[in-house]
Amino acid sequence: MSRRGGWWWAALTPLLAVVAWAGFAPIKLPSREALFEIPHGTYARRMSGDLVDILPSSITLTLGLNDVLLLRNLDEVPQQFGPTIMMPGQSFRLPFEVASENRFDCTAHSSGQMIVIVEEEPVWPWQKIRWRLRHWQNS
Numbered sequence: 651m652s653r654r655g656g657w658w659w660a661a662l663t664p665l666l667a668v669v670a671w672a673g674f675a676p677i678k679l680p681s682r683e684a685l686f687e688i689p690h691g692t693y694a695r696r697m698s699g700d701l702v703d704i705l706p707s708s709i710t711l712t713l714g715l716n717d718v719l720l721l722r723n724l725d726e727v728p729q730q731f732g733p734t735i736m737m738p739g740q741s742f743r744l745p746f747e748v749a750s751e752n753r754f755d756c757t758a759h760s761s762g763q764m765i766v767i768v769e770e771e772p773v774w775p776w777q778k779i780r781w782r783l784r785h786w787q788n789s
Contacts, residue, residue: 672782673775683720683743684711688736688758693727701760709764711746712781714771719744723758730757731764 692704711717720743723729723736732754736742746752746768756764772781 669779672779674778677715677772677778677781679715682716683718684709684716685720685722687722688725688729690724690726692725692729692758696760703760704758705756705764707759707761707764708767710767710769712769712771713746713749715781717746717768719746719766725758730755732756 686705686709688704695702709719711719720741721729721731721736722741723738726738728738729736731742732744734742746766748768749770750768752766752768754764754766755762770777772778
């Protein structure tokens with residue numbers, strides 16, 4: 651190997667180390683709960699004609715990492731999520747145990763529906779890398 655070509659290895663080694671870490675290191679999160687809050691005044695904004703989306707139309711959770719949906723109603727009126735009515739100040743905790751796609755009626759959403767996608771736990775290195783990249787882009 652010549653001296654001129656050796657700098658590629660020096661530049662590539664840190665990148666390979668980061669990719670190896672992303673693929674093999676366990677993913678640790680502070681909580682398995684994904685918190686979404688319905689802010690105070692949501693109902694009043696909707697009644698005034700403001701159709702802003704308070705919650706995302708689709709939420710993606712991952713088994714074993716963040717597989718518990720936690721909704722908190724900070725509004726002054728009850729809100730519906732699926733078959734559940736959340737009174738003002740109440741929280742609703744919904745754990746998932748199976749990878750699936752779920753549609754729920756949701757009064758806090760302008761379309762009236764929210765989709766919760768639950769993905770399998772990333773076990774293989776390429777799955778962990780993909781999970782980390784997606785969460786890095788979304789944060």
